[in-house]
Amino acid sequence: MAxxxxxxxxxxxxxxxxxxxxxxxxxxxxxxEHSLTGAQARVLGLLSLEPLPMRKIALRLKCEPSxxxxxxxxxxxxxxxxxxPDPADRRVKLAAATEEGRRTARxxxxxxxxxxxxxxxxxxxxxxxxxxxxxxMLGEETP
Amino acid sequence: MAxxxxxxxxxxxxxxxxxxxxxxxxxxxxxxEHSLTGAQARVLGLLSLEPLPMRKIALRLKCEPSxxxxxxxxxxxxxxxxxxPDPADRRVKLAAATEEGRRTARxxxxxxxxxxxxxxxxxxxxxxxxxxxxxxMLGEETP
DNA sequence: ACCGATTTACTTGACAGCATGAAATATTCA
DNA sequence: TGAATATTTCATGCTGTCAAGTAAATCGGT
Numbered sequence: 001m002a003x004x005x006x007x008x009x010x011x012x013x014x015x016x017x018x019x020x021x022x023x024x025x026x027x028x029x030x031x032x033e034h035s036l037t038g039a040q041a042r043v044l045g046l047l048s049l050e051p052l053p054m055r056k057i058a059l060r061l062k063c064e065p066s067x068x069x070x071x072x073x074x075x076x077x078x079x080x081x082x083x084x085p086d087p088a089d090r091r092v093k094l095a096a097a098t099e100e101g102r103r104t105a106r107x108x109x110x111x112x113x114x115x116x117x118x119x120x121x122x123x124x125x126x127x128x129x130x131x132x133x134x135x136x137m138l139g140e141e142t143p
Numbered sequence: 144m145a146x147x148x149x150x151x152x153x154x155x156x157x158x159x160x161x162x163x164x165x166x167x168x169x170x171x172x173x174x175x176e177h178s179l180t181g182a183q184a185r186v187l188g189l190l191s192l193e194p195l196p197m198r199k200i201a202l203r204l205k206c207e208p209s210x211x212x213x214x215x216x217x218x219x220x221x222x223x224x225x226x227x228p229d230p231a232d233r234r235v236k237l238a239a240a241t242e243e244g245r246r247t248a249r250x251x252x253x254x255x256x257x258x259x260x261x262x263x264x265x266x267x268x269x270x271x272x273x274x275x276x277x278x279x280m281l282g283e284e285t286p
Numbered sequence: 287a288c289c290g291a292t293t294t295a296c297t298t299g300a301c302a303g304c305a306t307g308a309a310a311t312a313t314t315c316a
Numbered sequence: 317t318g319a320a321t322a323t324t325t326c327a328t329g330c331t332g333t334c335a336a337g338t339a340a341a342t343c344g345g346t
Contacts, residue, residue: 008267008270008271008274009262009270011274012262012270012273012274012277013262015274015277015278015281016162016166016277017166018277018281019159019162019163019277019280019281020162020163020166020167022281023159023160023163024163025205037302037303037304039303039304040303053322053323054322054323054324055321055322055323062168063304063305063306064305064306064307065322065323065324066305066306066307066308066323066324066325066326067304067305067306068323069323069324069325070303070304070305071303071304074303089313089314089321089322090312090313090314091312091313091314091321091322091323092313092321092322092323093322093323118280118281118282119152119155119156119280121279121280121282122276122279122280124151126276126279127151127152127155128151129272129276130155130273130276130280131151131154131155131158133265133269133272133273133276134155134158134159134161134162135158136264136265136269137162137261137262137264137265137273138158138161138162138165138261139261139264180329180330180331181331182330182331182332183330196295196296197295197296197297198294198295198296206331206332206333207332207333207334208295208296208297209296209297209298209299209332209333209334209335210331210332210333211296212296212297212298213330213331213332214330214331217330232294232295232340232341233339233340233341234294234295234296234339234340234341235294235295235296235340236295236296
């Protein structure tokens with residue numbers, strides 16, 4: 001298709017690349033302020049909502065379960081996360097954020113300027129348009 | 144500010160997170176098809192446009208120069224990149240894509256479906272709107 | 287114009303984190 | 317009992333940082 005060579009599409013792709021870079025910068029910067037890596041911050045964010053079995057963390061991160069072991073190890077060492085047995089299945093271990101972990105996750109969310117700064121210049125109407133375009137891009141038809 | 148708690152903004156931020164995840168999936172998948180890591184693919188893409196001194200690669204990647212040494216080492220081992228002296232300054236080494244490197248970079252770009260698939264559902268008018276919104280988000284006022 | 291001190295470019299080595307894959311253990315389920 | 321599942325451990329490779337080292341350019345004072 002002509003899609004690839006068309007200059008408008010190329011520019012949009014380039015802009016998306018810039019957004020991706022910016023997103024990571026902000027995310028890693030916010031994480032580093034709490035001496036966390038990006039991966040640790042991401043997992044802590046997940047666990048601040050609900051405890052999860054290791055297996056499901058791996059699914060969300062799209063990585064091997066053996067990798068999650070190490071990430072949870074580091075968070076656990078720092079007292080941000082704890083492992084609990086799952087009463088329903090003694091094979092699984094639930095990773096849960098501790099009180100301190102939840103607090104850190106909250107501070108992390110608050111420190112993430114990405115939500116505020118770049119979007120601040122857009123009106124509500126523009127954000128709605130952007131939301132709908134992104135939804136369509138991602139193939140989730142507007143419900 | 145109310146910006147953070149407003150649900151429209153939150154949804155847009157979440158969608159951007161999804162775009163970021165999708166972007167990486169596609170990028171890493173395309174790179175893996177050529178047995179390259181994401182970082183290697185990124186550097187090869189840069190060098191396929193023009194040779195660059197190690198220092199500038201580090202600037203573009205926002206990482207330490209010592210890190211670039213290893214990435215270029217691996218690409219050089221595979222014959223995709225070569226180091227050349229800079230005639231103007233004997234301290235600097237220019238990394239340049241070889242013929243095979245440029246070919247791989249081209250195949251990589253062609254295999255990157257991100258440009259086609261998610262944008263394919265959008266009309267030209269919609270892409271223009273998206274482009275302008277992204278530009279404003281990134282703070283580059285439309286020239 | 288020269289020379290020593292500083293700065294710049296790159297590399298090396300040590301170390302931590304993320305990621306994979308294979309093998310081991312414990313538990314569940316058919 | 318035997319197959320499947322959840323987690324961990326181990327070996328390995330890549331990315332990233334930082335500190336130290338080498339080589340080359342540049343600057344300032346004479």
